[in-house]
Amino acid sequence: MQFFLNGLPIGAIYSLVALGYSLIYAASGVLNWSQGDMVMLGAYVGFTVFFFLKLGFISALFLAIVVVALLGALVQYMILRPLREREAPPINVVIATLGVAIICRNLALGIWGPDPQILPSPVSSRPLSLAGVSVTPQDILVLSVGITLMLILHSFLKNTREGKALRAVAQDRYAAQLVGIDPERSDAVAFAASAGIGAAAGILIAPIFFVTFNMGASIGLKGFVAAVIGGLGTIPGAIAGGFFLGVVESLAGGLISSGYRDAITFSLLIVVLWLKPSGLFLRKNRQKV
Amino acid sequence: MKSIMSRRRGLAAFLLLLIGYHFTPYFVTNLYHLHILNLAGIYTLVVLGLNILSGYTGQVSMGQAGFFAIGTYVSALLMMNWSIPFWSASAMATVMAGLFGAVIGIPAMKLSGPYLVLATVGFGEIVRLVLLNWTPVTKGAAGLVGIPLPTVLGFVVTTEKHFFYLILASLLVGVFIALRIADSKIGRTYRAVCEDELAAEAMGVNINRYKISAFIISAMFAGFAGSLFGSFSGVTSPDNFTFDESVGFLCMSVIGGNRSIVGAVIGAFGLTAVSEALRVIQGFRLVIYGSILVFTVIFMPKGIIGLFRWICGNFSVKEID
Amino acid sequence: MSKSSWWERFTVLVLLLFIATGVGAADAAQVLRIGVVGPESGGGAQLGLGQRRAIQMAVEEINEGKLAGEWTLEVFFEDDEGNPTKSASATNKLIQQSGVKVIIGAIHSSCTLADMVVTSRAGIPQITAGSTGASITQQGNKFIFRTAANDFLQADALIKYARDEFGFKKVATFTAADDYGQSGAKLLREACGKYGVELVAEPTYNNGDKDFKPQLLTIKDRGAEVIFMWGLYTEAALIAQQAQQLGVNAQLCGASGMAALKLIELGGEAAQGLILTQTFLPDSDHPKVRAFVDNYRDKFNESPIPHAAQAYDTVFIIADAIRRAGSNDPRKLRDAISATEGLELVTGDPNFNDNGDDIGKRLLITQIKGDKFEMVKFIKAGE
Numbered sequence: 001m002q003f004f005l006n007g008l009p010i011g012a013i014y015s016l017v018a019l020g021y022s023l024i025y026a027a028s029g030v031l032n033w034s035q036g037d038m039v040m041l042g043a044y045v046g047f048t049v050f051f052f053l054k055l056g057f058i059s060a061l062f063l064a065i066v067v068v069a070l071l072g073a074l075v076q077y078m079i080l081r082p083l084r085e086r087e088a089p090p091i092n093v094v095i096a097t098l099g100v101a102i103i104c105r106n107l108a109l110g111i112w113g114p115d116p117q118i119l120p121s122p123v124s125s126r127p128l129s130l131a132g133v134s135v136t137p138q139d140i141l142v143l144s145v146g147i148t149l150m151l152i153l154h155s156f157l158k159n160t161r162e163g164k165a166l167r168a169v170a171q172d173r174y175a176a177q178l179v180g181i182d183p184e185r186s187d188a189v190a191f192a193a194s195a196g197i198g199a200a201a202g203i204l205i206a207p208i209f210f211v212t213f214n215m216g217a218s219i220g221l222k223g224f225v226a227a228v229i230g231g232l233g234t235i236p237g238a239i240a241g242g243f244f245l246g247v248v249e250s251l252a253g254g255l256i257s258s259g260y261r262d263a264i265t266f267s268l269l270i271v272v273l274w275l276k277p278s279g280l281f282l283r284k285n286r287q288k289v
Numbered sequence: 290m291k292s293i294m295s296r297r298r299g300l301a302a303f304l305l306l307l308i309g310y311h312f313t314p315y316f317v318t319n320l321y322h323l324h325i326l327n328l329a330g331i332y333t334l335v336v337l338g339l340n341i342l343s344g345y346t347g348q349v350s351m352g353q354a355g356f357f358a359i360g361t362y363v364s365a366l367l368m369m370n371w372s373i374p375f376w377s378a379s380a381m382a383t384v385m386a387g388l389f390g391a392v393i394g395i396p397a398m399k400l401s402g403p404y405l406v407l408a409t410v411g412f413g414e415i416v417r418l419v420l421l422n423w424t425p426v427t428k429g430a431a432g433l434v435g436i437p438l439p440t441v442l443g444f445v446v447t448t449e450k451h452f453f454y455l456i457l458a459s460l461l462v463g464v465f466i467a468l469r470i471a472d473s474k475i476g477r478t479y480r481a482v483c484e485d486e487l488a489a490e491a492m493g494v495n496i497n498r499y500k501i502s503a504f505i506i507s508a509m510f511a512g513f514a515g516s517l518f519g520s521f522s523g524v525t526s527p528d529n530f531t532f533d534e535s536v537g538f539l540c541m542s543v544i545g546g547n548r549s550i551v552g553a554v555i556g557a558f559g560l561t562a563v564s565e566a567l568r569v570i571q572g573f574r575l576v577i578y579g580s581i582l583v584f585t586v587i588f589m590p591k592g593i594i595g596l597f598r599w600i601c602g603n604f605s606v607k608e609i610d
Numbered sequence: 611m612s613k614s615s616w617w618e619r620f621t622v623l624v625l626l627l628f629i630a631t632g633v634g635a636a637d638a639a640q641v642l643r644i645g646v647v648g649p650e651s652g653g654g655a656q657l658g659l660g661q662r663r664a665i666q667m668a669v670e671e672i673n674e675g676k677l678a679g680e681w682t683l684e685v686f687f688e689d690d691e692g693n694p695t696k697s698a699s700a701t702n703k704l705i706q707q708s709g710v711k712v713i714i715g716a717i718h719s720s721c722t723l724a725d726m727v728v729t730s731r732a733g734i735p736q737i738t739a740g741s742t743g744a745s746i747t748q749q750g751n752k753f754i755f756r757t758a759a760n761d762f763l764q765a766d767a768l769i770k771y772a773r774d775e776f777g778f779k780k781v782a783t784f785t786a787a788d789d790y791g792q793s794g795a796k797l798l799r800e801a802c803g804k805y806g807v808e809l810v811a812e813p814t815y816n817n818g819d820k821d822f823k824p825q826l827l828t829i830k831d832r833g834a835e836v837i838f839m840w841g842l843y844t845e846a847a848l849i850a851q852q853a854q855q856l857g858v859n860a861q862l863c864g865a866s867g868m869a870a871l872k873l874i875e876l877g878g879e880a881a882q883g884l885i886l887t888q889t890f891l892p893d894s895d896h897p898k899v900r901a902f903v904d905n906y907r908d909k910f911n912e913s914p915i916p917h918a919a920q921a922y923d924t925v926f927i928i929a930d931a932i933r934r935a936g937s938n939d940p941r942k943l944r945d946a947i948s949a950t951e952g953l954e955l956v957t958g959d960p961n962f963n964d965n966g967d968d969i970g971k972r973l974l975i976t977q978i979k980g981d982k983f984e985m986v987k988f989i990k991a992g993e
Contacts, residue, residue, distance in 0.1 A: 002856075006823045031403045082587050090402065091349055092586040095543050098536055099586070102579030106651055110573055114655035115912065116844045118876055127855045136855050208851075209820040210844060210876060214653055218818050221410070221532070228407050254824030258813045259787050261824075263418040266411035273408050274396035321706035325699060421787055421816070430789040431743050432694075432720050522698060523727040526720035526789075529694050533652075565699060568688060575651050 002133045003254040004247055009139040009208075011246020012146035016201035017223025018230065018238035019153065020194030026170040026233040027190035028183075029090070030080060033097040035198055036220015037104040042068045042199025043211040044112055047119050057122040061145075061203045065196040072195025073188040075100055080191075081184055101216065108213040121207035142204045149200055150239055153193065157235070162189050170233070225269055229280055244280070303551055310457070314450045323449040325565050326558075330456040331518050333557035336541045337467045337550065338510025343539075344548040345471065345479035346503040348397065351406050352413030353538045356386045356508040358420060358530035360515020362427060365436040365525060375439035379516035386512020387505045394504030398497045413535045420527040432526025439520045452521055459517060460554075463510065467550045470506065479503060544585050546592025555593050640680050642932050644669070644925070645704030647697055647715030647725060648740070650689035653818060657717045657740060657842075657917050662687055663910050664918035665714065668925035671905075679933035683925070686710055690721050697721035701728040711938045712737070712947075714924050717917065719743030719789035722754075729753050735944040737927070739920040742867075743789040744796075747965040755947055755966040757924045759866040759916065759957070763973055764887040765797035765838075766804070767989050768863050771885075771975055772836050773805050776861065782811040782834035784825060784849060786841035790867060794840030810834050815845065822849045826856055836861040843868040843915075846884075847876035854880040861885065871913035874978055884978045885986070889957035889971050890919060893982050902956045923955040 020035045046064040049055050055063070079096050088096075123137040157163040168176040169186040177183055201219075202211075209215070222245065230241025248268065253261040272280055317323055335357055343349050364382035367373040373381075393412045397405055420427045427433070439446045439455065446455050470476050481489040482499050490496050519525050537560070545556020563581060567574045589596045646665055648658035669683045686708040690697035697716050704710045705728065713729055716722045717740035726746070729736040730753050737755040738746065747756055772778045783798045785791035795812060802809045810832040813825035826849070829837060837853070837860045839846050846868040853862065862884045869888040874881055890899045892913065902922060906914040914922075930953055931946035932938065948962050961970035973989040 002827055003824060006821070006827075010821055025403065031406065079583055079587065083590075086587065086590050088586060088590040091343065091539075091543055091547065092590055094349070094406070095540055096583050096586045098540070099579040099582035102582070103576050106573065106575040106579065109651060109655055110576070113912075114659045115872060116656075116876060118878075127857060129857075134855065134857055205820075209848065212844070213655070214818075217532075218820075224407060225411075228404060232403055250821065250824055252824075253821070254827055257422075258815060258825045259422040260418060262816065263415045263422075266415050266418075269411050270393075270396055270408050270415075273400055273404055277400055277404055319706050321699075321702040324702045328695065328699065418816075422814075424792070429792055430720070430787060431745055431792070432723065432789075434723055434745050434749065522695065522724060524694065524720075524723045526694055526723070528692060528718060528720040531693070533691075533693075565703070568700070568703065571650075571687065571689070574689065 003250045005133055005135065007247035007250030008243065009142040009146075009246075010249070011243035012143050013201050013205050013219070013242070014222050014226040014245050015239045015242025016146055016149060016197050016204075017219060018227035018242045019150065019235065020198045021224055021227040022230075022233050022235060022238040023153075023166075023190050023194045023197075024187075025227075027166055028080070028084075028169075028187045030093050031090070031097070031224075032191070032194065033094060033220065033224075034075065034100040034104060034216075035194065035223060036216030036218070037101045037108075038068050038072060038195040038198035038216070039202040039205075039219050039223075040108060040211070040213065040216035041071065041104060042195075042202030043119065043206040043215070044108055044117075044202075044213075045199065046203040046206060047112075047117050047211050050119055057203075060119070061200060064199045064203050068199035068202075069192040069196035072191040072193075072198075075195075076188045076191040077184075080187065084184075101220070105213055105216060112211075112213065114213065116210040116212045118210055119203070119206035138208055142208070145200070145204055149197060153197065154235065156193070162186070166190055225265065229269060229272055231278055231280070241280070314453050320449050323453055325561060327449060327452050327456050327521060329558045329561040330453075330460050331514050331521065332538070332541060332561060333460055333554050334463045334514035334517070335511045335538050336545065336553040336557045337463050338507035338514075339538055339542045340545075340547050340550065340553045341467060341470060341479070341510070342503050342507035343542060344546075344552075345476060345483060346500060347483040348401075348500060348503060349406050349539070350409040350504075350507065351532075351535050351539055352393070352409035352411070352416075353507070353511050354530040354532070354534035355409075355413035355416035356389060356511035357515040357518070357534070357538075358416050358527075359386045359389055359508075360512030361519040361525050361529070362420060362433070362515075363512075364516035365433050365519040366426070368437045368520075369433065369435070375437070375441075375516075375520060379439075379513060382516040383509050383513040386515065387509040390505040390508025391501060393508075394501035397504060398500040410532065410535070413530070413532060417527050417530050417532075420530070427527075430527060432524060432528070433519075434524050436519045436523050436525065438523075439517075446520075456517060456521070459513070463513075464550060464554065467510075467553070471550055475499070475502070540582055544582070544589075544592055546594030548591070549594045552592050552594035559593060640682060641684050642678070642681050642712070642928070642938050643708060643710040644683055644685045644928060645701070645708060645710035645713045645715075646685060646687045647690050647700050647704065647713060647721070648687075648717050649692040649721075650687070652691040652693070654692040654717055656915065658689065658692075660915040660918040661714075661717065661739060661921040664906065664914065664922040665925055667905060667909060668922045672925065672929045677926070677933075678929035679936075681929075681932045681938075683929065683932075690716055690718075692718050692721065694718070694720045694724035698724040698728050701725040705729070705732050705734055710734070711940050712928055712943055714739060714921065714928075717741060719746060722746055726751055726754055732940075734940045735947055737924050737947070739924045740917045741789075742793055744793050747967050751966075753944060755962055755968070757920050757927065757957075757960065757968045759889050759920065760967065760969065760971050760973075761794055761865065762797055763971075763989070764865045765794060765801045767887055767973060767975060768838060768865070768885075769798065769801035769805050769807065771987065772838075772861070772863060773807055776836070778807065778835040778861070780808050780810045780832070780834050781836045781838060782813075782829040782832065782860070783809065783838045783840065784822075784829065785812070785814050785839065786845065787814040787816050788841075790842075791840045794865060798838050798840070815841070817841075817845070819845070820848065822852050823856060826853050826858055829860070830856065830858045834860050836863060839864040839868065841868060843870045843873035844876065847873055847878075847881060850877045850880040850884060866916050869976070869983070870915040871982075872915070874981055874983075877978075881978050882980075886976050886978070886983065888916065888974055888976055888983070891974060891976060891983055891985055894985075898954060898956050919956045923957050923960065926953065926955055927960050 046060040049060040127134040226241040230237030252264040364378040367378035541556035546552030650658040688700035713736040719741040722741040785795040935946035958972035959970040975987040976983040
């Protein structure tokens with residue numbers, strides 16, 4: 001039970017990162033390997049706002065989301081649009097986003113240095129004991145803010161003009177273009193939204209896991225795994241996949257072997273892919289080519 | 290007709306270049322430069338396999354370091370624990386890597402795009418984690434120390450210069466085999482599979498068999514390169530086979546031009562040289578490296594080989610499509 | 611046309627620059643070139659950059675104070691990204707291109723082992739200030755020295771202290787799945803056998819892990835009274851926090867690898883009372899230690915990590931050796947390094963045994979109280 005509960009907050013983080021992957025993939029068919037580094041940049045921007053501008057946690061969260069979202073849109077306009085215009089094969093796009101990841105990571109190392117930094121938690125880290133299991137207020141904060149963000153994203157996609165346009169592009173890029181939607185703009189929206197969610201995830205985990213320049217590598221990969229397990233390109237799939245991965249990891253690490261934890265996760269992933277290539281939580285095959 | 294002529298010319302130029310390369314140790318006397326050339330030669334073997342996989346059948350692997358690791362560890366352990374000679378150990382390592390290629394190829398044949406990428410990433414990570422945690426056999430994080438030097442026809446390969454010729458010979462054989470595969474019926478079938486799976490299937494091609502065989506071939510290339518790498522380095526540890534290493538191989542493949550055999554050579558040598566040359570800039574070295582990657586894939590969508598072709602007009606070195 | 615000739619000129623210029631910087635002026639008579647290899651990017655960057663800063667500082671101090679006799683030290687840094695292949699290439703470059711006569715590095719044991727293949731072939735002495743892997747000094751390689759803290763003595767002292775002072779009988783180890791952590795785990799296991807305490811759990815974690823709760827819950831279930839960690843400070847701080855969150859009441863202990871002031875900062879309340887072995891106390895009155903810590907803080911606005919102190923001392927060992935050897939011939943330098951004695955440095959009084967291990971490290975048992983380490987027991991210098 002404790003293992004199960006421990007998996008939830010980290011699962012929420014994985015869900016947020018997975019949402020970023022899925023959103024971009026659905027809109028533009030791009031696999032964005034720099035997603036994890038948006039998490040890292042979000043955490044660093046939050047840290048900077050908190051310590052150097054001396055603003056509170058909420059404004060740090062807000063500013064980090066805005067700054068990193070703009071950066072995400074910039075990546076789309078500067079790098080992915082030219083790639084699309086040149087009709088570059090998907091593998092080039094993969095390399096380009098990996099390049100962006102390398103640039104972000106090493107810029108962060110140059111700017112903020114190699115030592116981990118802490119962003120103090122707005123709530124206490126003292127555990128509360130509930131029916132024999134312990135939970136920290138920070139865990140509850142991560143879960144609640146995470147779920148709130150998911151709801152905001154959901155209503156953004158359902159109710160706003162930009163959100164509807166994005167969904168139309170994800171459905172059929174050319175048809176959307178015919179009815180006057182600019183797909184490049186929608187891609188930028190998708191990138192900005194993904195980067196913003198990633199930044200929020202970064203701020204949420206900063207008090208628990210510290211901020212380091214290479215934190216994006218592992219969290220990005222885990223988020224990708226979560227997105228694929230849930231069914232890449234779908235919002236509910238990403239959320240379910242994130243929580244599923246968080247819990248599985250916690251159980252595998254606690255009950256089987258901590259050293260082989262990631263190996264177990266990946267083996268499971270390969271089996272899932274083999275048996276059900278469209279993800280665990282999707283009924284029909286909605287795989288995009 | 291014209292394309293065949295120019296193809297012959299391209300091939301001849303390429304062979305001439307290789308023969309010229311043969312004399313390199315006479316004017317590159319700096320052992321550091323020779324070391325980098327040797328390393329690039331080993332990487333080229335891996336990238337050759339990767340190009341057959343990704344350029345010809347369109348399957349992307351981001352777990353090539355896993356096969357490379359299997360090649361290194363299997364041959365090193367055989368040589369160290371059972372005193373098996375280098376060539377036999379190397380052959381067994383190559384076969385072993387091929388077997389793993391089949392194992393990963395079976396789930397991979399059902400997958401494409403991001404799903405395939407993730408499956409191969411997972412494979413690479415699993416291999417690394419097993420090497421790290423299976424301490425009784427792999428010596429865990431400390432890795433293997435004192436991997437024996439290879440012996441060729443009773444002659445022990447010791448110096449960088451000796452290795453240069455050993456690696457050059459392996460490379461020539463590797464390029465030859467890769468060219469044969471690309472030119473053979475298998476190669477043409479691969480291209481058909483890559484371009485239109487449904488049509489190929491309709492023509493009676495057993496797609497799955499070809500997809501798996503491409504995985505096996507690429508794994509064998511990486512495995513053989515790994516066995517050379519182990520003896521060349523003398524030591525090995527899981528730190529050599531990280532996800533970043535797989536990414537590096539993929540970058541070499543794409544930057545060189547992944548739909549071409551010559552592209553593999555250019556990519557591996559080019560990127561290895563660039564990453565060493567950037568040592569001049571300390572500090573933001575990797576930022577520049579990342580920018581080079583981004584820049585290249587945007588402005589040379591078909592890799593450096595594509596740029597060459599564009600410059601040379603219809604003088605095509607080894608056209609595939 | 612004019613464009614292309616401009617490019618040509620530019621290329622030639624760049625090439626000339628390369629040659630100028632690479633080959634450089636011929637060796638001036640009294641200059642000793644030192645090469646440093648370490649991870650300055652990638653996961654180990656904090657260790658590599660800490661090493662770099664300390665070495666820079668030491669070299670400046672030595673050159674200003676003319677502490678190496680008539681010799682001036684010149685230092686070249688290369689980044690290995692924590693990758694053994696890149697590390698061997700970097701070492702090759704330092705020896706072949708920069709013409710260094712002694713190598714300091716690397717930090718990861720896997721990198722140091724790869725570098726040793728290069729240095730022993732070239733006959734260049736190599737001193738590692740950060741790698742603790744047992745196999746490094748057990749190969750009969752005459753060109754390798756180690757100034758990293760001695761893990762055997764630390765494991766032994768920690769287990770003995772935990773048994774004698776607290777009467778703990780059930781212990782757990784929680785170690786990094788890298789070479790540092792695993793050699794530590796092995797030494798702790800042996801020490802447990804020696805002192806007759808029961809080892810109830812020995813989980814590991816992979817570097818970069820953030821969630822240690824599953825392992826901590828296992829340790830809690832097995833009833834361990836004390837947890838010995840072997841790893842770096844980031845993970846140790848996370849472990850301390852998560853142990854507190856889970857209500858694990860065991861005493862936490864660790865070794866010098868995590869003994870940085872940053873541990874106290876990151877761990878916060880949860881790190882209070884943590885017991886550590888280390889080679890120097892940042893707040894001690896020892897003049898060398900005082901000067902090192904103060905200068906480092908002034909210069910870099912950070913408190914030094916243990917690896918930095920070890921690297922700092924290493925440069926002083928080299929300065930002393932070149933002064934005695936009077937020649938930058940690598941063999942003479944090697945002999946002089948191996949004969950080092952009577953130097954009073956930050957982490958102890960260096961003295962190399964036949965394997966090349968520094969057996970003169972100081973050993974202190976300290977405890978985190980408030981925002982500093984307090985000494986609870988002084989073991990001894992030397993032996």
